[in-house]
Amino acid sequence: MKCDVLGQYYPFWWSITSGGKSRNYGYPTAIVELDAATGEVYIEDTNETTLGSAGHALDLKVNTPGTENLKIILVERDANCYSHLKNVVKRRWPSIPIEETEGPFEANSTNIYLLNMELKDALAATENLYLGNSIYFFDPLRNVKYETIEKVASKRIGWFYKTGTEFIIFLFTSDWFLGRKDFVPLPRSLEEETWSKLEKETVLDADSLFGNNEWRSYLLNKKRVKDKERILVELYKNRLHRWFRYVLPLPFNPKESQIFHLILCSNYEAGVRMTKDEYSKMTANPKHEPDRKNALGKFKELHPEVFYDLETGRRVPLHWRILWSILKQHEGGICDCKCRDLRNIELDFREIENILAWLSEKGYLDRVEIDNAWDASTNQYKLNWKTINKELEINPPHPLRPISPEQLSRLEDTRK
Secondary structure (H helix, E strand, O other), rough: HHHHHHHHHHHHHHHHHHOOOOOOOOOOOEEEOOOOOEEEEOOOOOOOOEEEEHHHHHHHHOOOOOOOEEEEEEOOHHHHHHHHHHHHHHHHOOOOHHHHHOOOOOHOOOOEEEEEOOHHHHHHHOOOOOOOOOEEEEOOOOOOHHHHHHHHHHHHOOOOOOOOOOEEEOOOOHHHHEEEOOOOOOOOOOHHHHHHHHHHHHHHHHHHHHOOOHHHHHHHOOOOOOHHHHHHHHHHHHHHOOOOEEEEEEEEEOOOOOEEEEEEEOOHHHHHHHHHHHHHHHHEEEOOOOOHHHHHHHHHHOHHHHHHHOOOOOOOOHHHHHHHHHHHHOOHHHHEOOHHHHHHOOOHHHHHHHHHHHHHHOEEEEEEEOOOOOOOOOEEEEEOOHHHHHHHHHOOOOOOOOEEEHHHHHHHHOOO
């Protein structure tokens, strides 16, 4: 299910970030799989073999016109998995010269790179490759270590919420509380002396996921599993905001009570919005479509002073244009004066900051303290939905309902 969704997402992402048909897909792009595995997945329940996420990335590269400037980098540390991956490539895509993809980068004309090495070595090896707009997929056997997120992000995102890099992280959400055949769920108490040996191992795994142990008081308790799943995702989002303005968890319900998330992390407003719209279409989630005309009328009644002395030809003030862009474009309602869409409305950082401060003063935004990776002093804000609902009669977006196997199957049948 996860791989099928990525198989649809990769072409969607590439068609946008490459510049699209109108620009001949000319912008350099890269898909980097940091846990590439074998390129195939065996589904025990149905006794079938399908493409894994790395296989979908290769299929996009080999079988889609215009992908000359797309790089595919597959990193797999396990020697057996890597050997299997090479065999899958030979069998499914015989036109790919394996020796060249494994050889010196300067002699590689394929833009496909197969790397059997640890992450730190792969990062060092690819440091001088120009990747352009890139998406990194983290799909570990159990959980992504937060230090891995830090290592990759620090190589790519060199200043305050720099665009051009997206992460997709696979999170085994419900397994932390329900367990699975080889994984014991988290204990339901903070008292370490009551934990079993296997529960202690799970707690340490969660420490590794978050990069600290501050999560424990929120999740090691007797709350309902559904509540703890929601809290887990929120806590993890907060950690990822260190590198990314926008963190979009896409929920999936493969069977019974099992829930996992593919978490999209990005600093590009429009890309996240388009992804959410596409997911909503797939899952029949309602699209967030507030009544602009009604809200603008309310805004004008409340703040007539900002409509005075408008520049010639401008029908609405910057205050409204900026607020509306945040409402429509910004996942989680997070914003600051350096957001790309706001800079498209007004180039002057100081003017944008002045308006954000005004919107905060009027209650539409709240100042938030987000621990960013660059120790930047840029003010950050978040939509105050209580005020927006009361004053502008706009409701917040509904929480996303998870996609089920049946929905995905129907979607694939439709596309065929």
